[in-house]
Amino acid sequence: MRWLENIFWLVGKELKSTVGDPVMVILILWSFVAAVILEASGAGDTVRNAAIAIADEDRSPLTRQIAGSLMPPWFQEPVEMTPDQASSAMDRGDIMFVLAFPPNFAADAIAGKQPVAQLLADATAVSQAQLGADYIRSILQSESEFFLSRNSDGPQLQLALRRAFNPNGNPVWFKAMSSLLNQLSLLTIALTGAAMLREREHGTIEHLMVMPLTPVEIGLSKVLATILVVLVAFIGSLLFVVQGVLNVPVAGSVPLLVGGAAVYLWAAAAIGMLLGTLARSMAQFALLVIMVIIPVIMLSGGMGAVESQPDIVQKMTLALPSRHFLAFAKAVAFRGADLGAVWPQLALMAGLGAAFFAASLALFRRSMALIG
Missing domain, CATH: 3.40.1710.10 (abc type-2 transporter like domain)
Structure with missing residues (x-):
C-alpha cells in the first residue's frame, strides 16, 4: 500500500502549505463567515423596510x-x-x-x-x-x-395559503444555502487549480517527477487536501453561521448534508484540477475560473429556478455538479429528505467528479510527459 502512504504525505504537504498561508486562511474565513452572512441577509430580490x-x-x-x-x-x-x-x-x-x-x-x-x-x-x-x-x-x-x-350578502370566499417547508416565506433560508454553494464552488475550484499551478510556477513539479510518484497520487493529493480544508470550513459555517447566526433550521440529517457536500467537493475539486492543468499561468487560470464560476453560480438554480431556463440550457446544466448539489441541499435541509430520496443527486455528483478527474488526469499525464 505504498501509494496510500505517498498520498498521505502529499496531502500533509498541501495542508501545511494552505494553512500556513495567512492570506489563504483569511480568505476562507471571510468566504464562509462574512460572505455567507452578507449574501443571505442582504436585500436581494425582496422588499425590506421600504419607506x-x-x-x-x-x-x-x-x-x-x-x-x-x-x-x-x-x-x-x-x-x-x-x-x-x-x-x-x-x-x-x-x-x-x-x-x-x-x-x-x-x-x-x-x-x-x-x-x-x-x-x-x-x-x-x-x-x-x-x-x-x-x-x-x-x-x-x-x-x-x-x-x-x-359589506355584501354574497358568499364570503377566502383563499387559505399554506406554505410548505418555509412557513414564514423567509428568503434568508434559501439564500444561506445558495451562498454556501457559491463559496464551496469558488474556493474549491480556485484552491485546487492554484495548487496545481503553484507546483509549476515554483519549479517543484520537476522534484515530484523524479520521485516514485504517479500522476494519480499527485492529483488525488491536491483534490483530497482541498476537500479536507473546505469541508472543515463548510461544517463550521453550517453549524455556527447558518444555524447559529442566521437561525436557519435544518429539517433533515446534518451528517447526510455534510456527506453530500463532500461528494460535491470531489466534483468541484476535479473541475479545479482540470482548469489548473489547462492553464499555463496564474493569469490564465484566473480568466478560466471567471468563465466557469459564473455559469456554475447562475445556472445552478440559486439565482432563479432551473425550470424557468430555456430547455437547451436546462439540458446543459445537467453537466453542472452545482445544480445537483443545490437540489440535494434543499431536499435535505428544508424537506427533511433521507438518503433514499437524494441518492440520484449524489450519484450524479460522484459520476461527474470522476469524469472531470479522469479528464484532468489525462491532461496532467501529457503535460508531465512533455516536461520530462
Missing part, C-alpha cells in the same frame, strides 16, 4: 384597513402626509412609495364604481420599486376584497 407614505383623502375604514396592512418587515410604519408633503418627501428621497386615496374611495367601492388609488414609486431603485409595487397592489386587492365581502 411608504399614505395620502388619505377618504379616511374611511377601508383605507385605514389597507394602511394597517402595510407592515414590517416589508415596509416601514406608514407615514400619513398630504399630497404636497408626500411629493416633497419623495423629491428628497425620504420616501420610496406614496399611496394616495381619493375622496369617497370606500363609498365608490361599495357602490361597485371601481375607484382608483394612485401609487407613486421612486424608481431610482428599479427592482425594489417594481417588487414593492407588486406587494402593495396585492395587499390593496386582498384587503379590498375582504372589506367588500363583509
Whole structure:
C-alpha cells in the first residue's frame, strides 16, 4: 500500500502549505463567515423596510384597513402626509412609495364604481420599486376584497395559503444555502487549480517527477487536501453561521448534508484540477475560473429556478455538479429528505467528479510527459 502512504504525505504537504498561508486562511474565513452572512441577509430580490407614505383623502375604514396592512418587515410604519408633503418627501428621497386615496374611495367601492388609488414609486431603485409595487397592489386587492365581502350578502370566499417547508416565506433560508454553494464552488475550484499551478510556477513539479510518484497520487493529493480544508470550513459555517447566526433550521440529517457536500467537493475539486492543468499561468487560470464560476453560480438554480431556463440550457446544466448539489441541499435541509430520496443527486455528483478527474488526469499525464 505504498501509494496510500505517498498520498498521505502529499496531502500533509498541501495542508501545511494552505494553512500556513495567512492570506489563504483569511480568505476562507471571510468566504464562509462574512460572505455567507452578507449574501443571505442582504436585500436581494425582496422588499425590506421600504419607506411608504399614505395620502388619505377618504379616511374611511377601508383605507385605514389597507394602511394597517402595510407592515414590517416589508415596509416601514406608514407615514400619513398630504399630497404636497408626500411629493416633497419623495423629491428628497425620504420616501420610496406614496399611496394616495381619493375622496369617497370606500363609498365608490361599495357602490361597485371601481375607484382608483394612485401609487407613486421612486424608481431610482428599479427592482425594489417594481417588487414593492407588486406587494402593495396585492395587499390593496386582498384587503379590498375582504372589506367588500363583509359589506355584501354574497358568499364570503377566502383563499387559505399554506406554505410548505418555509412557513414564514423567509428568503434568508434559501439564500444561506445558495451562498454556501457559491463559496464551496469558488474556493474549491480556485484552491485546487492554484495548487496545481503553484507546483509549476515554483519549479517543484520537476522534484515530484523524479520521485516514485504517479500522476494519480499527485492529483488525488491536491483534490483530497482541498476537500479536507473546505469541508472543515463548510461544517463550521453550517453549524455556527447558518444555524447559529442566521437561525436557519435544518429539517433533515446534518451528517447526510455534510456527506453530500463532500461528494460535491470531489466534483468541484476535479473541475479545479482540470482548469489548473489547462492553464499555463496564474493569469490564465484566473480568466478560466471567471468563465466557469459564473455559469456554475447562475445556472445552478440559486439565482432563479432551473425550470424557468430555456430547455437547451436546462439540458446543459445537467453537466453542472452545482445544480445537483443545490437540489440535494434543499431536499435535505428544508424537506427533511433521507438518503433514499437524494441518492440520484449524489450519484450524479460522484459520476461527474470522476469524469472531470479522469479528464484532468489525462491532461496532467501529457503535460508531465512533455516536461520530462
